[in-house]
Amino acid sequence: MSIFIHPNRHRVAVLVRDGVLPIELGIAHRLFGQAKSAEGEFLYEVRTCTLVPGQVRTDTDITVNVTHGPAGLSEADTVIVPASDEDYEPHSHAGLSSPLVDALGLIRPATRIASICTGSFVLAAAGLLNGLRATTHWRVADQFRMLYPAVDLDPDVLYTDEGRILTSAGVASGIDLCLHMIRSDYGSSVANDVARGTIVSPHRDGGQAQFIQHPVPETELGNTRASRMWALKHLDEPVSLNDLAKHESVSVRTYTRHFRQEVGVSPLQWLNQQRIDLARQLLEETDLSIDQIAVEAGFGTATSLRQHLYAALRVSPSTYRNTFRVPAADPTKVLAPMDYET
Template identity: 55%
Template sequence: MSVHRVVVLALDGVIPLELGIPSRVFGGAVGADGAGLYDVRTCSLDGGPVRSEADFAIVVEHGPDLLETADTVVIPATHELGPEVEDGRLSPELAAAFARIRPDARLVSICIGSYVLAAAGVLDGLRATTHWSHADHFQRTYPAVRVDPNVLFVDEGRVLTSAGVASGIDLCLHIVRRDHGAEVANRVARRCVVPPWRDGGQAQYIERPVPEPSSESTAAVRHWALEQIDQPMSLEHLAQRSNMSVRTFTRRFREEVGTTPNRWLTARRLDRARELLEASDLPVDLVAQRSGFGTTASLRQHLNATIGVSPVAYRRTFRG
């Protein structure tokens, strides 16, 4: 298997933390033999140093010609929209760099790096996200893009966009999971000491008043549910274990997790099913039972609705 080339395009004013995310995540992905699965390189528009958002410059050793070799191109955020994107259009220099990217290359943005993708026209007609504080401006500037400000990241196949800093990590881990499966992505997450999976549909942490301290929390019941993921459990049962009414539990759960209990539980069951399909030889009906779906038909329905493949096709993809 050839090593997948990831090229990170650093623009003036780049945020150092976000610039380093692709190298940290993709660079930490290794196969069963310990060999790296991605080759991560960084380039600038002229091959020279790049001014960062911090009080230092970043030395970049590659120019825009490196983009011609990219299987995936990542655009990290800059502190403010600079001269590369003015009035919703790419500068001539950035447009020339983008013209070097192969038509089949995957395009990824972190935070307001989405402005670059939108200005290049690759988001027209697609669903995308960006940092919540820029969402309204982004939508006004690019009305052809279907902006969703309430999610961590959006996967549209060849083009993927993420919200703020942490969601850039989530998106890169999602890409590793999509390319090489849960086991590889989970190893990368453990090395980075971050959660291995946050669903892209989870809400962004938008600024809002801090709630009053409360002893009511859904953390304990979420931990319990993960340990009992193969067992039937209803919303009423979960609320009862938390000593809350269904209404209070649902509200508190959404505040803490960003989604409903049922959607969260289904996502965690799918996580478990995918791990079993990748790492075990269990028949699909047993995978369905041990992940809490009960029947093969239920597992097939949810897996197909989420990633568009059957359990058998998913196993074939990740186990060859």
């Protein structure tokens, strides 16, 4: 008998180890666990698995009673591997247990696999990250590179998405990654509802810097928040870097520097992402034509919208709308696991 009692839902298995961080375990349960369809039906079934069912030590003074063993991995559509406090001990990764790595062999070929924080070491030890771009917590990046030179490590981003395999940096970026997966599965409307329920930002691009050393205080001259708020109200208009800098009464060079310090990406990268997010929302929630959405989102033409959406999501606007259009959603239909081999 399957341990997942709702086979019509997307099944998420969270593989925990001794020293698991409760907050990372909670992220998966909280975010996936509250995702609902427009009709209020839960879209995911989340289960916690471990190598040997029973009490699992956390990095706090509590333990977690896990009743499901590794067999649950073979039933999952998505497997998530959180961090352990042992990951931060010198040389601990070199001794990752063979049973732990072997357990990942139970995962079906089409199953999506994601890590939170140093959970990426487990994926790397199993060879799942070889030749792929991945990230981990910046504190252990050097150790990761030494142990797994075949992985294209990028410690300067929040998360990476290589199709079937995804990785995230520190704790908070695990939230971003889970919301990204929910958005990929069921669209922006569902992901935004989950974000609102959790009181977190609905979208931070994976390419955003995971650690900003010198954030600009809100009171400092040249702070870009006001210009960002202004830009969000004028996405349908041509907005240049000069316009943004002029809005803050600073030079383009100063504005760009402050913007990167605050947001982690360039002003034009951020602006493009906001327009893509708006286009996705309009595709999901309105009957506007592709041409109208292109204008409303600031892309000008349907051709430009198609190019930008395809670059970001590898789908056309019409395909995206057919997949995620909210009124057309069938509450009894659950997306099949994505074909990550294509």
